[in-house]
Amino acid sequence: MSVLVDKNTRLVVQGITGKSGAFHTRNCMEYGTNVVAGVTPARGGETFDHKVPVFDTVHEARAATGCNATMIFVPPEFAADAIMEAADAGVELIVCITEGIPVMDMMRVKEMLKATKSRLIGPNCPGIITPGQCKIGIMPGYIHKPGHIGVVSRSGTLTYEAVWQLTSRGHGQSTCIGIGGDPIIGTTTLDAVQLFAGDPETHGIILIGEIGGTAEEEAAAWLKENCDKPVAGFIAGATAPPGRRMGHAGAIISGGQGTASAKKDALRAAGIAVAETPSTIADTLLAVMK
Amino acid sequence: MNIHEYQAKELLTKFGADNPRGSVACTAEEAEKVARDLGTNSMVVKAQIHAGGRGKGTFTSGLQGGVHLCQSAGQARDLAAQMLGQTLVTHQTGPAGRLVNQVLVAESVEIAKEFYFAVLLDRASGAPVVVASREGGVDIEEVAAQSPEKILREAVDPAFGLQPYQTRKLAKELGFAPSQMRAAGKLFAALYRCFLQSDCSMVEINPLVLTKGGQVLALDAKFSFDDNALFRHPDILALRDVAEEDPREVAASQHHLSYIGLDGNIGCMVNGAGLAMATMDIIKHHGGEPANFLDVGGGASEEQVTEAFKILLSDPKVKAILVNIFGGIMQCDVIAQGIMNAVKAVKLEIPLVVRLEGTNVGQGRRLLAESGLPIVTAHDLDDAAKQIVALAPKN
Numbered sequence: 001m002s003v004l005v006d007k008n009t010r011l012v013v014q015g016i017t018g019k020s021g022a023f024h025t026r027n028c029m030e031y032g033t034n035v036v037a038g039v040t041p042a043r044g045g046e047t048f049d050h051k052v053p054v055f056d057t058v059h060e061a062r063a064a065t066g067c068n069a070t071m072i073f074v075p076p077e078f079a080a081d082a083i084m085e086a087a088d089a090g091v092e093l094i095v096c097i098t099e100g101i102p103v104m105d106m107m108r109v110k111e112m113l114k115a116t117k118s119r120l121i122g123p124n125c126p127g128i129i130t131p132g133q134c135k136i137g138i139m140p141g142y143i144h145k146p147g148h149i150g151v152v153s154r155s156g157t158l159t160y161e162a163v164w165q166l167t168s169r170g171h172g173q174s175t176c177i178g179i180g181g182d183p184i185i186g187t188t189t190l191d192a193v194q195l196f197a198g199d200p201e202t203h204g205i206i207l208i209g210e211i212g213g214t215a216e217e218e219a220a221a222w223l224k225e226n227c228d229k230p231v232a233g234f235i236a237g238a239t240a241p242p243g244r245r246m247g248h249a250g251a252i253i254s255g256g257q258g259t260a261s262a263k264k265d266a267l268r269a270a271g272i273a274v275a276e277t278p279s280t281i282a283d284t285l286l287a288v289m290k
Numbered sequence: 291m292n293i294h295e296y297q298a299k300e301l302l303t304k305f306g307a308d309n310p311r312g313s314v315a316c317t318a319e320e321a322e323k324v325a326r327d328l329g330t331n332s333m334v335v336k337a338q339i340h341a342g343g344r345g346k347g348t349f350t351s352g353l354q355g356g357v358h359l360c361q362s363a364g365q366a367r368d369l370a371a372q373m374l375g376q377t378l379v380t381h382q383t384g385p386a387g388r389l390v391n392q393v394l395v396a397e398s399v400e401i402a403k404e405f406y407f408a409v410l411l412d413r414a415s416g417a418p419v420v421v422a423s424r425e426g427g428v429d430i431e432e433v434a435a436q437s438p439e440k441i442l443r444e445a446v447d448p449a450f451g452l453q454p455y456q457t458r459k460l461a462k463e464l465g466f467a468p469s470q471m472r473a474a475g476k477l478f479a480a481l482y483r484c485f486l487q488s489d490c491s492m493v494e495i496n497p498l499v500l501t502k503g504g505q506v507l508a509l510d511a512k513f514s515f516d517d518n519a520l521f522r523h524p525d526i527l528a529l530r531d532v533a534e535e536d537p538r539e540v541a542a543s544q545h546h547l548s549y550i551g552l553d554g555n556i557g558c559m560v561n562g563a564g565l566a567m568a569t570m571d572i573i574k575h576h577g578g579e580p581a582n583f584l585d586v587g588g589g590a591s592e593e594q595v596t597e598a599f600k601i602l603l604s605d606p607k608v609k610a611i612l613v614n615i616f617g618g619i620m621q622c623d624v625i626a627q628g629i630m631n632a633v634k635a636v637k638l639e640i641p642l643v644v645r646l647e648g649t650n651v652g653q654g655r656r657l658l659a660e661s662g663l664p665i666v667t668a669h670d671l672d673d674a675a676k677q678i679v680a681l682a683p684k685n
């Protein structure tokens with residue numbers, strides 16, 4: 001078991017013929033992901049790597065292949081439109097890797113998605129992986145291992161750090177979800193922990209947050225009332241100065257809100273074990289799982 | 291990206307948001323002409339730098355204050371002559387101060403009431419929200435902390451925008467008289483349009499004023515633009531004044547690196563924003579002080595690593611460097627080679643600790659160890675942080 005993606009996932013890649021789209025599609029296929037279609041407007045009829053049919057629109061791809069998830073590598077100017085196209089075609093899971101989408105565009109996307117059944121992960125995220133079954137995104141597959149720990153994170157390489165710590169200690173992951181570092185995202189920290197809480201194969205949860213917003217506080221409050229599984233958390237950005245955007249558009253302390261210490265306090269108040277440094281994320285969870 | 295006050299005024303005017311009449315001047319003669327054209331005997335001359343605290347600042351030439359009231363075009367000319375080409379030091383500029391290249395000459399208005407008004411993105415709802423208060427001209431965060439009931443919030447549906455009934459509601463709740471509601475509503479609507487059409491993450495007017503003559507004006511404006519949307523706003527991008535920015539941050543942005551200078555002495559180079567922040571945190575945890583945030587991006591190419599070293603080394607405070615790369619899909623031997631080439635290219639003379647993880651990590655570490663270069667390799671993040679803190683001089 002796992003959440004959102006598994007060996008039955010049928011993936012379409014929007015932007016499959018672009019440089020990074022092609023590179024990461026190959027990596028996903030090597031990992032074992034079932035890539036059934038690609039979409040690049042005006043390139044319909046081509047075949048990607050002699051295996052994957054390319055379509056002009058997501059609607060055609062869906063009708064021809066029954067794809068139920070999409071991975072988006074479309075450039076930022078056009079990425080919001082690509083998300084909406086996938087939702088309009090009825091694709092159930094939309095994973096948007098693209099970094100740098102304007103916030104106003106994401107506002108419209110979020111509004112549009114409310115009226116559909118699609119779930120969005122990202123944008124500006126590493127993607128989602130169920131180890132041994134399905135990888136949708138840019139994360140290195142080999143650091144993962146099938147198992148029972150769910151990982152949710154706003155940051156890419158910091159997730160790899162935590163996953164690698166788990167795998168090195170012999171502990172696998174049920175599913176790892178990179179939700180992305182933008183101010184407006186689809187699946188939130190709260191959504192992800194709710195999925196893990198309801199998954200019988202997930203026995204423990206790692207929640208990796210960073211400064212800015214209130215997503216970690218909301219997830220912590222829900223976990224306190226609704227989930228008995230052991231949870232460990234880490235918040236990046238204790239040393240970040242207020243008012244400066246730390247790489248991610250969403251990682252900014254503004255109006256005294258969104259500080260690392262306030263988030264850590266909220267996690268602790270919910271009974272979540274807090275890792276003091278990024279090198280002890282896995283150990284912090286394993287200590288409370290005993 | 292920040293813009294000058296006079297540029298903010300021009301942007302407001304473009305969207306029909308009323309603000310005091312005035313214009314920018316680059317010479318004393320221009321200042322005199324602007325002042326004469328205003329046709330008033332109550333004006334203000336303001337030095338144009340990005341830093342705050344101008345009113346209480348001091349010019350290195352001796353003139354006190356970067357904001358002065360005056361009564362005649364001749365006085366405006368004299369004030370401009372004393373400010374232009376001079377360096378203004380405020381509590382935000384640091385001791386080096388900022389060179390003043392322009393002054394704003396504007397009508398000085400008589401204020402009856404001050405308000406706070408902002409349009410910003412509400413992350414929780416993913417939609418814009420208007421935040422307003424009768425307590426204007428003061429630190430709004432203090433008002434929010436001490437008397438939250440004085441802060442009004444009006445959510446905006448992103449599909450429909452700020453509606454006229456909402457502007458009337460806001461005007462009424464802020465205490466505008468019936469005769470002033472039309473002017474207030476017009477200004478609020480214009481500010482929302484400006485927020486939306488300029489792809490702002492925030493437009494903050496503090497204060498928004500009611501004048502004794504009954505006008506409703508935006509007296510000061512602070513814009514935060516969405517960097518991701520600047521590609522479709524060449525007019526706004528053209529307002530960027532790199533002379534006002536940290537030269538290291540400018541250099542970083544030219545090479546698609548994300549850099550923010552801090553006060554410590556340990557330079558950091560990391561791939562990924564979250565890991566970069568976490569690396570700063572662990573340095574601090576072990577008793578060191580990070581000199582910067584620097585995200586070299588997911589790829590960490592040799593060219594980017596070289597540029598990143600140059601930027602770190604251009605900061606005289608940096609006495610040791612920690613490189614933390616989780617290679618992931620990239621191969622560690624390739625990254626190691628890139629780091630070695632960069633170290634040679636910049637002739638590195640201060641301690642360097644490198645922590646690599648990812649594909650071919652063994653080969654990568656061996657390359658670094660056998661390079662003959664003064665590079666310390668660390669086996670994990672904790673080890674890397676401890677080593678760099680031990681190697682960096684104590685402040």
